[in-house]
Amino acid sequence: MKRLFLAAIIFILPMTAVLAQDGISATELFLRANKQYEAGDFSAAIDTYEQLINLGVANSTVYYNLGNAYFKNGDLGHAILNYRRAQLLSPRDDDIRANLALARSKTTDNIHSNSASLVSQLATSSEQWFTMNELAWGTLVMWILLAALIIAISWWYHPVAQRILRYSATIVAILFLASAAMFASRTITAQRQPAAIIVAEVVDVTSGPGEQYITEFTLHSGTEVIIKETRGKWVRLSLPGDQLQGWVPIGTVEPVAN
Amino acid sequence: MNNYQLPTIRTLSRRLIVLLAFFSLTVPALAQSPITASVDRTTISDNETVTLTVVVNSQSLTAPRPTLPPLDGFDIVGTSTSNQISMVGTTITSEGQYRFQLRPTKTGTLTIPAITISLNGQTYSTDPITITVAQGSSTAPPTTAPQQSAPAPDTLNGQDFFVEAEVDNPEPYIGQQVIYTFRFYQAVNLFDQPRYDAPNFTGFWSQQQPNQTQYTTQAAGRTYRVTELHTVLFPTVAGKTTIEPAVLTIPGDIFSNGDILSTKPIDLTVKDLPTGAPADFNGAVGHFTLDAAVDSNKATVNEPITLKVTISGDGNLENLPDPTWEDIDGWRSFESKATTDSSFKDGKFSGTRVYERLLVPTVAGTATLPPVRYVYFDPDAAAYRTLTTPPIRVTVAAAKDEPPIPAVSSNGKQDISQLATDIRHIKAVPPKLATAQPPITHSAGYWLLWLLPLAALAGNFVWVRRQSKLRQNTALARKLHARKRALKTLAGALNATDPYNTIGQALTDYLSDKLARPVGGLTRPALAELLTDAGVDADTLQRVQSVLTACDMGRFSPMATQAGHTETLLSDTKQLIDDLEKVL
Numbered sequence: 001m002k003r004l005f006l007a008a009i010i011f012i013l014p015m016t017a018v019l020a021q022d023g024i025s026a027t028e029l030f031l032r033a034n035k036q037y038e039a040g041d042f043s044a045a046i047d048t049y050e051q052l053i054n055l056g057v058a059n060s061t062v063y064y065n066l067g068n069a070y071f072k073n074g075d076l077g078h079a080i081l082n083y084r085r086a087q088l089l090s091p092r093d094d095d096i097r098a099n100l101a102l103a104r105s106k107t108t109d110n111i112h113s114n115s116a117s118l119v120s121q122l123a124t125s126s127e128q129w130f131t132m133n134e135l136a137w138g139t140l141v142m143w144i145l146l147a148a149l150i151i152a153i154s155w156w157y158h159p160v161a162q163r164i165l166r167y168s169a170t171i172v173a174i175l176f177l178a179s180a181a182m183f184a185s186r187t188i189t190a191q192r193q194p195a196a197i198i199v200a201e202v203v204d205v206t207s208g209p210g211e212q213y214i215t216e217f218t219l220h221s222g223t224e225v226i227i228k229e230t231r232g233k234w235v236r237l238s239l240p241g242d243q244l245q246g247w248v249p250i251g252t253v254e255p256v257a258n
Numbered sequence: 259m260n261n262y263q264l265p266t267i268r269t270l271s272r273r274l275i276v277l278l279a280f281f282s283l284t285v286p287a288l289a290q291s292p293i294t295a296s297v298d299r300t301t302i303s304d305n306e307t308v309t310l311t312v313v314v315n316s317q318s319l320t321a322p323r324p325t326l327p328p329l330d331g332f333d334i335v336g337t338s339t340s341n342q343i344s345m346v347g348t349t350i351t352s353e354g355q356y357r358f359q360l361r362p363t364k365t366g367t368l369t370i371p372a373i374t375i376s377l378n379g380q381t382y383s384t385d386p387i388t389i390t391v392a393q394g395s396s397t398a399p400p401t402t403a404p405q406q407s408a409p410a411p412d413t414l415n416g417q418d419f420f421v422e423a424e425v426d427n428p429e430p431y432i433g434q435q436v437i438y439t440f441r442f443y444q445a446v447n448l449f450d451q452p453r454y455d456a457p458n459f460t461g462f463w464s465q466q467q468p469n470q471t472q473y474t475t476q477a478a479g480r481t482y483r484v485t486e487l488h489t490v491l492f493p494t495v496a497g498k499t500t501i502e503p504a505v506l507t508i509p510g511d512i513f514s515n516g517d518i519l520s521t522k523p524i525d526l527t528v529k530d531l532p533t534g535a536p537a538d539f540n541g542a543v544g545h546f547t548l549d550a551a552v553d554s555n556k557a558t559v560n561e562p563i564t565l566k567v568t569i570s571g572d573g574n575l576e577n578l579p580d581p582t583w584e585d586i587d588g589w590r591s592f593e594s595k596a597t598t599d600s601s602f603k604d605g606k607f608s609g610t611r612v613y614e615r616l617l618v619p620t621v622a623g624t625a626t627l628p629p630v631r632y633v634y635f636d637p638d639a640a641a642y643r644t645l646t647t648p649p650i651r652v653t654v655a656a657a658k659d660e661p662p663i664p665a666v667s668s669n670g671k672q673d674i675s676q677l678a679t680d681i682r683h684i685k686a687v688p689p690k691l692a693t694a695q696p697p698i699t700h701s702a703g704y705w706l707l708w709l710l711p712l713a714a715l716a717g718n719f720v721w722v723r724r725q726s727k728l729r730q731n732t733a734l735a736r737k738l739h740a741r742k743r744a745l746k747t748l749a750g751a752l753n754a755t756d757p758y759n760t761i762g763q764a765l766t767d768y769l770s771d772k773l774a775r776p777v778g779g780l781t782r783p784a785l786a787e788l789l790t791d792a793g794v795d796a797d798t799l800q801r802v803q804s805v806l807t808a809c810d811m812g813r814f815s816p817m818a819t820q821a822g823h824t825e826t827l828l829s830d831t832k833q834l835i836d837d838l839e840k841v842l
Contacts, residue, residue, distance in 0.1 A: 030687040037684050058694035065684040072681075099681040133698045140707055147711030151718045187699070 026057050034065065042073040060090035064099070071103055077199035077221035077254075079103045084197065084224075084256045091129050108220035111239060120226075120240065123189035126182040132190075135183040142176035193226040195256045196237065203253070205246035209234030216246045227255055292316060293324060293375045295384035303392045304365050312356045312373055312384070317349065324356060324375045331368040331391075332360040362391040416478035418446050421506050423521035425491070426605065431529045432496050433543030434637040435572055435607055436462075438489040440504050440521065443475070443482040450509040454487065457502040461528070462491040463574060467602040490607040492543075492574040496530040531635055535642055538582055542634035544573020548645035550630045552617075552652060557625075559657035562592075562616040567630050567647070572608035575600045580613065581632045588625055588654075592616040619654040626651050733774040740771035741839050748832060757824050761831050762809030765802070768835055772842040782806070793841050801834050 024032075033048035049066035067082035083100040090096060126135065149169040156165065189195075198219045206213040209231050219225070228236040228245065235253055238245035298309045312324050326334070343352045362368060367390050374383040414420045420443040430436045438459075442452070456466060471486040493499070503520040510516030531543070546569050553564040567581060575598050583591065593615065600609025619625060627650040636643050698704050747764035754760040769777045769785070773792060777785055782803060789799055808827050 026691045027687055030691065034684055034687065052691075056693040057691045059688055059691050061685045061688050062691075068681055068684045095682045095685065102679060102681055136698045136704065140704070143708065144711045147715050151714060154718060154722050 026052060026055060029055075030057075030062065033069075037065065037069055037072075042069045045069040046073065058089065060086040060093060060096065062086075063089065064093070064096050067099060067103070071099070075199075075221070076103055076106055077197055077201075077223075080107070080222045080224070081197040081199060081254050081256060084195070087127065088256065089131065091127060091131055097128065103222065107222035109223040111223060117241070119185045120189055120193055122182060122185040126186060130182065132186055135179060135186060139176065139179040139183045142172055142179055146172045146176050190257060193228075196225050196227045196235075196253045197256065198223040198225060198248075198252060199254045200248075200252035203248050205237070205244075205248055207246055209236070209247045213247070217244060219248070225253060227253070291382050291384070292377055293373065293382045293384055295370070295373050295387060297370070297387055297389060300388065301390045301392065302362065304362050307359050307361045308389060310358045310360055310370060310387070312358070314354045314356070314375060314377075315351060316354070316377060317351055322375060322377060323354070324373050326358065326373060327371045329360065329370060331362055331364050331366075332370070333363055334358050334360060362389070365391045365393050367391075414443055414477040414482070416445075416480055417443075419444050419506075419508060419517060419519055420482075421504070421519040421521050423501070423504050423524060425501070425524055425526065428525070429527045429529060430493055431543060431635065431637045431640075432493050432531055433541060433574060433635070434493065435544060435574070436491040436493065436526070437605055437607070438464075438491050438501065438524075440487040440489070442485045442487075442506055442519075443477075444485075445480045445482050448508065452509065453507040455505040455507070456489060457504050459489070459491060459501060461495040461499045462493055462501075463577060464492075465490045465576070465607075467607075469602065488602055488605075490602065492577075493526070493528040496528045498525065498527050500525050532640060535635070536633045536644060538631060539633040539635070539642060540579030540582075542573060542579055542632070543637060544571055544634060545636060545638070546571035546573060546632065546634050546645065548630065548632050548647055550627075550647035550650065552627070552650055555651065556653050556655065557617075557619050558655045559619050559622050561657075562618045563652065565591075565615045565617050565627065565650075567613040567615070568610055569613075569632060570608075570610040572606050573634070575607075575609050575611045578611050581630055583615070583630075584628055586617070586625075586627060588619060588621040588623075589627075590618045590620060592618070619652070622654050622656040624651065624653050736771040737774060737842075740768050740842075741835060743771065744768040744835050745832065748828060748835075751828055752824065756813065758809045758812030758827070761824075761827060762806060762813065765805055765809070765831055765835070768838070769802075772838070794838065795841075798834070798837055798841070801830070802838075805831050805834060 029048060029052050033045050033052065036042075036048060037045040046066065046069045049062055049069060052062050053066070063082045063086035067079045067086060070076075070082060071079035080100065080103050083096055083103060086096045087093070087100060130138070146169060149165055149172060153162065153165045153169065156162065198221055201221050203219050204215040205217050205219055207216050223239075225237040225239055228238055230236075230250065233250045234247045235250050236245065236247050237253060292315045293312065295310060295312045297311070302308050314322060314324055316322060340355045342355075343350060360370075367388060370387040370389065372383040372386050374381055414422075421441065422443075423438065423440045426437045426439070427434070440454070440456075442454075456464075467488045467490065469488075471488070473484050473486075475482050475484055501524040503523050505521075506519045508517040508519065549568045549570070551566050551568075553566070557563045569575075569578060569581075578598075580596070583593075585591070596611060596613045598609065598611045600607060617627070629649050630647045632645045634643055634645070635641075744764045744767065747760060747767070751757045751760040751764070766778050769789070773788055777788065780788070786799055786803070789802065794802070805827065808823075812823070812827070
């Protein structure tokens, strides 16, 4: 029991990264990237931010700044990709939301996402509010609370206590169900319909995994798609709601979760 | 000085007044009676009402209320009072008006008897009034039924109310001012405000003037108070048009039926504007003058001056077309809001419209603001006229080293206008940079935590089940061993200090065990109900009751019991338990 509790504490506490490369700490590398950005050298800033990410730094600010650098460099696809990644880590960050919305408004393809399934809609909207870990912990806490209340109801017979306990249990049960629904939708979406962004300027979507197949439609940089499967050097993707689907070469599309 | 004074003229006259006053008080017949009674008509039909007005004058703040004598042949269906106080010098007089609405209950000649009032110890009375009540329809002139539009009488010839409407010009040009005047003549006072419903004025731009004109006039021997309402109209469509009747609704009260009066429709012929209008004519019709002025003849580059252009005259000032503003070389000009100040005076709707324009010079030197031109149509002369202001000279000084002043509105504030949208700037380096962690759902410990409440719930379930089963088993065991336990208690009863109590307790315990609930605290009827529900017949029930009663009696009054009674009770109880055993 005690060990489990300790394990729980360790999971929530973010770990401080002490990284070293050529004697430069991650913080110094970050500072250098920000300076490059502010000097207007966006390509160099992109390289430095990517370096940080390759070192294993997982911080929404890195992704947000990288997204900005890509945006300024005119690469909408990578900008949206990195804003999405930043949002996965800091879903309630206003700046990320604002820049993501602005970047999305500049994309070429008009996607009607209202035909998306209920599960993926729930997953998409919960992405703007909770991280996966928050949902995991929230659902677990609600579950423990609900069990504790149910046990208390079966032991504490006082009429007032019974009423309070039953009301609380109802509320906790509702919260538990809501949290569990979001948690489940996110898990299912991550497993079966992982989100991805078109990062190539323009990409032809073909009917099969190869150059020889006919081009069915064209997508542009920044369009958000769902990855269906990967076969060799080809990725099968679909648009939200499965209206359109086809194959694109690997590398023209990047999954949001990496 | 001699103390004796001859009475002066003044003191003499004062005495005379006192004497006269005394005289008038003591001999009321000579003075005007302070109470008068009148009716609005003396001939009515039996389905109508008559209004009896009693006026009481007194020298007090409130006139005393007269007491109405019993009225034979009338029902009082409504009353109303009004009290008017007036002060002449230091004398306060009040006039109380008491109005009674009377409905006849029979036909024939009816009399309203004299009404008396007691004032300053004196009794005054009115003359009796005779009223003739006819059968069926009224012999009096019929009154207009409410909610029915009466045709407007042509002329004012002695009616109580009269309305009329007229226009000052039945043949106006499009856009020419027409004054529509509605007059309400009233010969009697109204208690409630009448309601005026203006016509629709279709085909006109209309503006009703809030001010009413009131005056009095004489007609057919009556004095009328006249209320005039004016509406300024500007025709918008050429051709023949009609202004629908205006309707005035006089609300009915308990003394009078309401009335609806309407004016006659007015026909107008709206003339189109003649051809040959100048190119810069924008539709202004009326009589106007034009004036232009700047707030300062000395300007500085990039500092605005105000050009004020005033159009005054009569016409549709609210909707007046703007003058055409020409671009001025070396100046930037900004539209500013126009203000209108108009009023209705002497039968004309006139006023001014002021345009304020901000002009910002861009080059230094002497500049001339070009004249402002305004073209309008003069309906009286049936001609187009062009107004021109004289040119204005302005000296522009070179700019001080200041940024150009943007267009400022009157309160000096400027609306924020977003020039471009950019992404929000990058964030600073966070104090802590965490390395990527595998998601918590990938750890087995997390999922083990999920099992924890599940295990707790399962354990709780098993525990609760066992407890309830145990409780059930105890009850069963007690039920099975109830007889044995009772007989054991009864065996020791004779040797107990209180045998009756022991016997009673034995039976109560037995029943408690059998019914799986304590019965000691139950009332006899409640116990009887429980036993009946358990299937005990009435006879056995009777025996249970008698044993318990006997125990109670024996316990509380041992002297009353006979010897050997305890033994009998004991054997009866044993027999009863044996009998109960078959049922329970």
